[in-house]
Amino acid sequence: MPREKEGKQKTKGTPLPIVPILQKFLKTYQKHCAQTQTSVCPAIKQDLKTSINNEQILxxxxxxRPDDSPPSILPISLEPLLMTIRDECYLLGKEICIWGLQLSNPEIARLASLLELKGRxxxxxTTLELIDxxxxxxxxxxxxxALPCSYLHSLVLDYCRFGNEEIESIFSGLxxxxxxxxxxxxxxGLGPQNGPRLGSIICQSxxxxxxxxxxYxxxxxxxxLLxxxxxxxxxxxxxxxDTRNSPQQLQAKQRASSTSNRITKPSGAETGKTASGKERRKKGIKKIKDSAGPWLVKLYLADNGIDGKGKEGENGLLEFTQILTCxxxxxxxxxxxxxxxNVLGEMAATDILEALRARKTGSSQRTHLSKMRINHKDEESRIQKSGEPIQKSREESPRGT
Structure with a gap:
């Protein structure tokens, strides 16, 4: 009897048989590409084979899109990959990155449906990149x-040119x-008209x-924006x-609280059927809403035409500098x-230097400003005297289409 029980016991902590999972994934992906008359993506195929050889999760x-692919070759499509993820129930992936493709409405619809998945x-x-x-x-x-229903932590839409109506569709989901x-x-292709909307989103998220x-x-x-x-x-x-929890701290506390609740709470409290359970749930939702932004840690505004040459002239630059230093x-x-x-000028450099000094002598709860990048030589020399790290600007151009 003891031997029979021993044989029936499941071994805990055994690693996933990742090699057969990935081999089956590759086979299914190739089948869907053939069915949809599209090409197998060389990068996907190579990454799968590398992960199989190294026995690592992908x-x-x-x-x-390969740069040297001739026109006669069948196009690469997102749909076979999404169909494979669905058919194989592959829940080990964390990032999906798509570069340089023309995405059709059915492909985006399938991607949106995947992002909206909830429940069991x-x-x-958690990362979606749609670049160029x-x-x-x-x-x-x-x-x-789909964005409000997704579990995304990172959204990258670099080099996708948007008009006002197109970018508003993304903003509404944020x-x-x-x-x-x-x-x-x-x-x-963002312009001055997009600044107020972006500022509102950062403050509420x-x-x-x-x-x-x-x-621009x-x-x-x-x-x-600022x-x-x-x-x-x-x-x-x-x-x-500011005694609020940051988004990262809040998520860690929620995970710890969820684990603690599963261990200590009775079943009625877990399902929320009791009045006290409903009350606790409402409080939790309220706490999350109260924890909304702004939480800005990294701000990148390089090459945005921020200077005194716009229609606002020097007054516009002066007002921007005042908000920035604040x-x-x-x-x-x-x-x-x-x-x-961006051409900020020497007066702005002086104001930034004073703001950096004030930050150093201010509240101990403020984080250290580890990076301040500008490009004017006089600005650099002034900021460097403050002891703050500074990186020189370098020209960046959009990725070729």
């Missing part, structure tokens, strides 16, 4: 509707988003990293220390600012 899918089978992906991809308005609207922490819209290099916000757009963030930071810095002085979370390839 976390990142890179769907890339949730979408595994072409999508129409319908696709962007469908993707925007409002009050308590999961997304990294947003990258580099070289997307958990976005910590904002990459906007290579757009100018002084007015950058000012509208004003609500700086004003909130000043209010918190002058009135009282943010530097009082923000409790800010660590990196990149303003390379």
């Amino acid at each position: 976390r990142k899918f890179m769907l890339v 089978t949730t979408c595994p992906f 991809c072409r999508m129409d308005l319908w696709s962007l609207q469908r993707l925007g509707r 409002e009050n988003n308590q999961r997304l922490q990294v947003l990258s819209l580099r070289y997307c 958990s976005i910590c990293e904002l990459h906007l290099d290579g757009n 916000l100018q002084c007015s757009g950058a000012l509208a 004003r609500p963030i700086a004003e909130y930071a000043e209010m918190q810095g002058k009135d009282q220390p 943010l530097i002085k009082y923000s409790a979370h800010l660590r990196e600012i990149d303003l390379g390839n």
Whole structure:
């Protein structure tokens, strides 16, 4: 009898048989490519074979159009990959990166449906990169509707050129988003009119990293973006220390609380059927809503036409500098600012230097500003005297299409 029980026991902690899982995934992917009359992506095939040889889990899918592919070759499509992830129930991937493809409406619809998965089978992906991809308005609207329901922590849309209606579709999906922490819209054609909307989104969400290099916000757009963030930071810095939990700390506490609840709470409390259970649930939701931004830690605004040459002239640059220095002085979370390839001038450099000094002597709860990048020689020499690290600007151009 003891031997029979011993044989029936399941061994705990045994590693997943990852090699047969990936081999079957590759076989199914090739089958779906044949069925849809599309090409197997060389990068996907190579990554799968490398992971099989190394007996490692494949976390990142890179769907890339080869630069030297002749026109006669069948196109590479996202749909066979998504169909394979669905058919194989592959929940080990974390990142899906698509570069240089024309994405059709059915492909975006399938991607959006995957991102919206909830319940017992949730979408595994926390990072989505659509770089230099072409999508129409319908696709962007469908993707925007999926964002509030997704589990994404990072969204990268670099080199995707947007009009006002297209970018509004994405912005609508980012409002009050308590999961997304990294947003990258580099070289997307954003202008001054997009600044107020971006500022509102950052203030209502958990976005910590904002990459906007290579757009044309100018002084007015950058000012509208930073004003609500700086004003909130000043209010918190002058009135009282910011005791809220950051998005990362909040997620860690929620995971710990969830584990503790499963161990200690009776079944009625877990299902929320009792009145006290409902009350606790409501309090939890309220706490998450109260933890909304701004949480800005990294701000990248290189090459955005921020100078005194716009229609606002020098007054616009002066006002932007005042808001920027206010943010530097009082923000409790800010660590990196990149303003390379913008002509701020010597007066702005002097104000930034004073703000850096004030930050050093201010509240101990403020993080150290580890990076401040500008490009004017006089500005560099002034900031370097403050003891703050500085990186020289270098020219960046959009990725070729």
